[in-house]
Amino acid sequence: MDADVIVVGAGPTGLMLAGELRLGGADVIVLDKLAEPTGQSRGLGFTARAMEVFDQRGLLPRFGQGETLETSPVGHFGGVQFDFTSLEGAHFGARGIPQSQTEAVLAGWATGLGAEIRRGCEVLSVADGFLDGDHAEVTVGTASGVRRLRARYLVGCDGGKSTVRKLAGIGFPGTEATRAMFLADVTGLDLKPRYLGETLPNGMVMAAPLKEGVHRIIVCPHGAAARSADESVTFEEVAKAWEHITGEDISGGGAEWVSFFSDATRQAAEYRRGRVLLAGDAAHIHLPAGGQGLSTGVQDAANLGWKLAAVVTGRAGEDLLDTYHAERHPVGRRLLMNTRAQGMVFLGGDPAEPLRRVITELTGYDTVRRHLAGIVSHLDIRYDVTDGAGDEEGAHPLLGRRLAKLPLTGPDGESDTFRLLHAGRGVLLDLVGDPGLRAAAAAWAGRVDVMTVTVSPADRGAVFAGAEAVLVRPDGHVAWTGTAGATGLGTALTHWFGAPAEG
Numbered sequence: 165m166d167a168d169v170i171v172v173g174a175g176p177t178g179l180m181l182a183g184e185l186r187l188g189g190a191d192v193i194v195l196d197k198l199a200e201p202t203g204q205s206r207g208l209g210f211t212a213r214a215m216e217v218f219d220q221r222g223l224l225p226r227f228g229q230g231e232t233l234e235t236s237p238v239g240h241f242g243g244v245q246f247d248f249t250s251l252e253g254a255h256f257g258a259r260g261i262p263q264s265q266t267e268a269v270l271a272g273w274a275t276g277l278g279a280e281i282r283r284g285c286e287v288l289s290v291a292d293g294f295l296d297g298d299h300a301e302v303t304v305g306t307a308s309g310v311r312r313l314r315a316r317y318l319v320g321c322d323g324g325k326s327t328v329r330k331l332a333g334i335g336f337p338g339t340e341a342t343r344a345m346f347l348a349d350v351t352g353l354d355l356k357p358r359y360l361g362e363t364l365p366n367g368m369v370m371a372a373p374l375k376e377g378v379h380r381i382i383v384c385p386h387g388a389a390a391r392s393a394d395e396s397v398t399f400e401e402v403a404k405a406w407e408h409i410t411g412e413d414i415s416g417g418g419a420e421w422v423s424f425f426s427d428a429t430r431q432a433a434e435y436r437r438g439r440v441l442l443a444g445d446a447a448h449i450h451l452p453a454g455g456q457g458l459s460t461g462v463q464d465a466a467n468l469g470w471k472l473a474a475v476v477t478g479r480a481g482e483d484l485l486d487t488y489h490a491e492r493h494p495v496g497r498r499l500l501m502n503t504r505a506q507g508m509v510f511l512g513g514d515p516a517e518p519l520r521r522v523i524t525e526l527t528g529y530d531t532v533r534r535h536l537a538g539i540v541s542h543l544d545i546r547y548d549v550t551d552g553a554g555d556e557e558g559a560h561p562l563l564g565r566r567l568a569k570l571p572l573t574g575p576d577g578e579s580d581t582f583r584l585l586h587a588g589r590g591v592l593l594d595l596v597g598d599p600g601l602r603a604a605a606a607a608w609a610g611r612v613d614v615m616t617v618t619v620s621p622a623d624r625g626a627v628f629a630g631a632e633a634v635l636v637r638p639d640g641h642v643a644w645t646g647t648a649g650a651t652g653l654g655t656a657l658t659h660w661f662g663a664p665a666e667g
């Protein structure tokens with residue numbers, strides 16, 4: 165084997181996955197067909213949950229703004245603006261962070277952990293045998309010729325047109341693009357910011373400063389026919405569309421980068437087929453509404469990485485890997501639902517005006533704001549963890565959800581729930597100092613850290629709601645809750661972290 169895992173694609177998803185795999189002790193090679201990163205940035209930020217995922221690994225300071233990034237409390241659903249902070253911990257995400265910077269941060273982190281990134285390596289074929297053999301083999305085109313590489317598993321993080329997905333024969337059902345939309349990084353113009361977009365009779369536009377002297381504009385004219393991948397767009401076309409919508413003439417400016425995108429919406433039928441897995445845009449494409457694509461890819465990687473590492477290092481069985489599709493496919497389906505709904509409202513023109521009004525009225529209600537903020541920030545994600553016994557007495561409100569960032573006092577003094585996850589291991593939080601818990605988890609030492617901690621009485625009541633012990637998975641989601649002397653802990657530990665060590 166050349167590695168435990170070959171990851172195809174050094175975009176944000178593949179790089180996040182590479183770091184996660186390394187934290188779990190797996191050898192990983194990342195292949196990307198590009199000789200160098202493009203430096204271009206489709207995305208300019210990420211959602212609240214993606215930011216938390218980075219925080220769980222201690223990555224936020226690498227973005228150069230300190231421990232917390234600048235976030236926007238006000239976001240939108242389909243262009244209808246409202247305050248996301250109605251939902252505890254929510255915001256519209258970190259904005260103004262070019263995707264190229266996120267990729268550089270993740271590449272530095274992953275390589276620092278020992279991941280090998282090989283650029284100028286294009287995966288051309290996947291050998292048969294990945295379905296029932298004991299490895300996956302790829303043919304890779306490089307400047308110095310074609311070579312073969314083998315690994316226990318292959319993960320396609322190679323974007324919406326994923327070669328790996330096609331070669332593995334995984335279906336990608338969904339809907340075709342119905343329209344073309346444009347983006348341009350324009351120079352020499354003093355544009356009025358339209359951060360969250362402006363819906364006008366002839367279309368929708370967005371504008372935000374990108375860097376000194378450069379603005380990112382998004383232009384979505386009504387009636388622009390969908391384009392195929394081999395077509396292109398010029399700045400002149402974009403300027404014309406901008407003028408048609410806003411009445412403003414920007415043709416005197418220039419553009420550093422011009423591109424187009426669509427509302428094509430598709431999802432891979434299977435996230436795993438034998439020894440091939442898919443994550444990120446390779447598994448789902450959709451209208452980029454609310455900046456959710458990169459953010460979802462990063463969360464796919466956070467869900468898959470620790471599981472795949474546990475399987476290839478022999479700590480857990482293949483059934484753990486099946487929970488990846490079981491948990492992330494429904495999340496992807498919901499992502500497609502929410503972005504399609506947003507597209508109808510945001511880009512639906514005059515016929516959608518009544519719908520916009522109704523949604524605007526609804527956002528006057530706190531429960532509606534909380535619900536929509538939960539969807540777009542990805543803080544509403546809840547996995548079904550009942551197979552791992554869940555809890556003793558039924559559905560504790562934390563079960564399957566992410567544990568929020570909460571201050572606590574632990575063995576090393578002041579800390580917080582995210583800091584405890586930096587190492588990428590499971591964490592069993594003991595809130596009552598029960599020696600029985602430590603003894604019960606002893607056979608999972610090295611996989612699960614048992615931490616006796618004190619949290620504030622307010623969090624103890626509102627968040628932990630009666631739980632005296634909480635098992636948190638490496639991706640930050642709660643797998644089990646219980647009270648002192650609980651019996652189901654061993655079942656949950658075995659389910660999520662493999663059989664207990666002997667002796």
Ligand SMILES: Cc1cc2nc3c(=O)[nH]c(=O)nc-3n(C[C@H](O)[C@H](O)[C@H](O)COP(=O)(O)OP(=O)(O)OC[C@H]3O[C@@H](n4cnc5c(N)ncnc54)[C@H](O)[C@@H]3O)c2cc1C
Pocket residue numbers: 172173174175176177178195196197198206207208209210211263285286287288321322323324326327328347425443444445446452454455456457458459460461
């Ligand atoms: C206009 C626009 C704005 C967006 N804004 C946001 C935003 O603000 N926030 C957000 O979260 N998302 C946003 N997105 C979505 C985001 O850009 C994508 O979801 C994200 O890039 C997906 O990351 P990925 O790693 O899965 O795939 P990609 O970024 O597409 O990376 C795939 C990688 O695979 C490589 N590759 C492809 N084929 C092969 C092969 N055969 N062999 C080897 N390598 C291969 C490619 O070179 C590439 O490096 C936006 C998208 C658009 C279009």
